[in-house]
Amino acid sequence: MDLLAVHDLGCTTEDGSQIFSGVELTLHEGDVVVVQGKSGCGKTTFLKCLAHLNLYSGHILFCGKTPKSYGTFLRLLLNLNRGIESVTIGAPIYRTKVAYVPQRPPLLPGSPRDFLATASSFKARRKGKGRKDARSSEDFEHPLKIASSWGIDSQLWDREWTNLSGGETQRIALAIGLGLDTAEVLLLDEPTSALDQDSCLIVERHILDALNSSENPLKAIVWITHSPEQASRVGTRFLQFTGGSSYEEPSPPV
Numbered sequence: 001m002d003l004l005a006v007h008d009l010g011c012t013t014e015d016g017s018q019i020f021s022g023v024e025l026t027l028h029e030g031d032v033v034v035v036q037g038k039s040g041c042g043k044t045t046f047l048k049c050l051a052h053l054n055l056y057s058g059h060i061l062f063c064g065k066t067p068k069s070y071g072t073f074l075r076l077l078l079n080l081n082r083g084i085e086s087v088t089i090g091a092p093i094y095r096t097k098v099a100y101v102p103q104r105p106p107l108l109p110g111s112p113r114d115f116l117a118t119a120s121s122f123k124a125r126r127k128g129k130g131r132k133d134a135r136s137s138e139d140f141e142h143p144l145k146i147a148s149s150w151g152i153d154s155q156l157w158d159r160e161w162t163n164l165s166g167g168e169t170q171r172i173a174l175a176i177g178l179g180l181d182t183a184e185v186l187l188l189d190e191p192t193s194a195l196d197q198d199s200c201l202i203v204e205r206h207i208l209d210a211l212n213s214s215e216n217p218l219k220a221i222v223w224i225t226h227s228p229e230q231a232s233r234v235g236t237r238f239l240q241f242t243g244g245s246s247y248e249e250p251s252p253p254v
């Protein structure tokens with residue numbers, strides 16, 4: 001069965017202008033689909049549609065099922081002391097399997113550790129089986145270990161997102177995406193654009209090793225880059241966006 005099947009995908013802005021239409025893509029295990037095209041041609045929007053973060057026309061199926069059919073995690077917070085009976089937080093399960101890592105995470109409140117706590121609590125609920133504490137140390141350890149191997153000091157996890165550099169933010173967001181060990185498809189939006197060349201090569205190698213490792217659920221990657229060199233290093237397939245649609249090239253465009 002196809003891992004991710006995209007058929008006749010289209011997206012328009014709120015005022016009705018078309019960004020792209022008729023996009024086709026069938027993702028198989030082991031694929032690293034590099035997405036390229038001029039600035040503003042719709043690459044980020046395409047990834048957001050794949051992650052079910054943007055409205056779209058057409059069809060997306062993950063392992064033969066629609067994103068919605070995977071359902072939602074629900075977390076109930078009870079705080080009777082403060083008079084709050086319950087607050088429900090929902091997170092679509094699909095987005096843990098087909099995970100989008102933005103180029104620059106939107107300005108989030110709190111620190112990366114806060115974000116990781118929330119993300120791993122949803123993961124823990126999926127595992128279920130009576131864990132009293134929704135978070136387990138292993139959920140924290142893997143992202144921290146990955147980030148540390150990329151030169152991220154552990155104290156940066158407790159700093160406000162807004163006080164991290166672009167390169168630190170990018171590596172931490174990527175370490176969370178990889179280290180939660182839930183993503184079967186990673187959607188990477190220029191994941192190394194803020195990194196120096198040496199760091200970029202280390203991060204690239206790590207991502208490709210995770211794809212080839214039997215210990216990681218990761219099966220395929222869709223990877224936006226403006227670098228032809230990076231496209232050649234990481235890509236197995238090459239999707240070019242132009243003129244409001246896309247086509248596949250047999251080799252990376254020079």
Ligand SMILES: Nc1ncnc2c1ncn2[C@@H]1O[C@H](COP(=O)(O)OP(=O)(O)OP(=O)(O)O)[C@@H](O)[C@H]1O
Pocket residue numbers: 013014019037038039040041042043044045046
């Ligand atoms: N919410 C929105 N409302 C209006 N226009 C939007 C919206 N989101 C994106 N666009 C427009 O859609 C087009 C595609 O944007 P997108 O960010 O997908 O391009 P991109 O190819 O990823 O660009 P870049 O390479 O510069 O990151 C742009 O013209 C952008 O201004």
